[in-house]
Amino acid sequence: MILGNIKAFAAVGAGLLMGIAAIGPAHAQEAWKLGTLMQPPALGATLDDEFAASVSKASAGKLAVERQFVGNEQEMVSQVVRGRLQMGATSAFGAGVAVPDATVVSMPYVWSSDAERRFVTDRFAMPVMKKLFAEKGLELLAIHEAGYNGVFCKMDCSNPASLKGAKARVSPAAASKMFWQSMGANGVQLPISELWPGLEQNLVVAADLPFPFYATTPGAQSAPYFVVTQHLHHPWLYFVNKAAWDKLDAATRDAIAKNLPDSNTVRDRWFAEERGKITDFVSKSGKVYNISDAQRAEWQKLVTPNLPGLIGSLGPGAQELFRAIQTGKEEFKKTKG
Template structure:
């Protein structure tokens, strides 16, 4: 009998010890999908975003970053919960969220200060609503730069692109730009674009120089024109079911820990310059446009923007109208 009591005491002691040493919640390992990888500076921003999240909550033990070159596939995996987090531009998100292709309307912004003000006060609140409808939560909005035009030939004159086969994204704004130039638009995922350039299926496309210079396309398309026609934000988001597992306190802490909107811009554009140098060092040619040359491109595109807006969905028009209202508000300040 005494022996039985001793066993009972021992079992109680082990159980008590286990309650003291095991955390009150189970830590999770999350996964994040990204189309960025070193030496692209976007991969550094991915790591900083992950570090901010891990520093703000103990509920997530680690976040494993997975390179997924097909952004549309990656975004669907986050929506379905196969990945916990992701990051992409509106060009990549257009298939899942057609409304936010508005953010890639060509020649939308006058300057960086205007853009940041409108994003912080008008765009980001609407992005939260749009993403929530598909089970995602916006974490942060950062810099993805301006698109320029890459070609397998000297295309600094937009007339040279008329009737040429061009790679376009799923974004209506991307198609508007190329249709305005009289080009033949061929929609392709980015990973398929590199081989399409090599085989001559397409001869041009659009990307920021910092990203383009790190891709296989830089070896085939040796010409890059700084049209700066489309600006893209880089949007970090998390699956809502994963997010809901965090306490409200942790959710607030994570959002407060995220880098401020466009706080990465200065480093991003400095990296742009470095990537541009590496592109020319490897035999590439850059074309920097003066005001008159840039206007020659814009004059072909801007007259068609009104029609694009008219054909947008109600959600897209709502976002566009919010942007225009924000620009007026900024000007009045």
């Protein structure tokens, strides 16, 4: 009798274990990390957190995505390519270590207006960029906002002539090198994490970043002269390691893609934040030069003659992307007309 009960309990226990084993994988939640250099209180960190939350929610419990700070954009992108991080968020310049042809969207003075940029990016650039990312083992999910670069310095540099011979921080992107060479500056290549001590130690006296990011960094104190040149734009790119993405079932991938934050809403929030930060910065004795169109043309005329050569030096993917942008710009003119 006792032996029979033991066998019965053993059978029940085995059944329970088999049931738990069967249920476990179906309800297992995979932890994903979203690598980014954004940190609170920057709006970019908030937007990254919202993006991560949207992916988690749309996955219906399959994924739990969290932002992870990585101070070097190029290193972060490399980690996503290798699968050490599942997701990344960065500028086209940051992504350039893996997808150099994508930097075409951030070429100096490639856009005539913000409305043109939004129209062309979403309808014409995005499909080509998705293909370029896929070729490098990445799935591009969205193109959001990181603002337009302005130039900031330790001295008044509202006139581009003041930068001739000055030591300026250059990012690894070819477009950044071309811009500062066009200014006649002495470029010093530094990752973003080394820019702040570089300014303090006078290794460099000038650099360029979007204002909302700049305003949250030590550069706002050590280099408090900001010129609203808007010479190049930074799309904020969200991407996934393609192997990790392809492991998700089709329904989950589709749900994530359909439930991402709206690009234009994010863009509007970014620029509203920028206007507020500029007002606050000026109220605290920061120097912001909102240059006129005529003044901006003085900067532009130094750069645009070098643009065709830079485009021509890039690969066939860059040529394809540039053609798509030009086609989109023509279509935009028709819609405006």
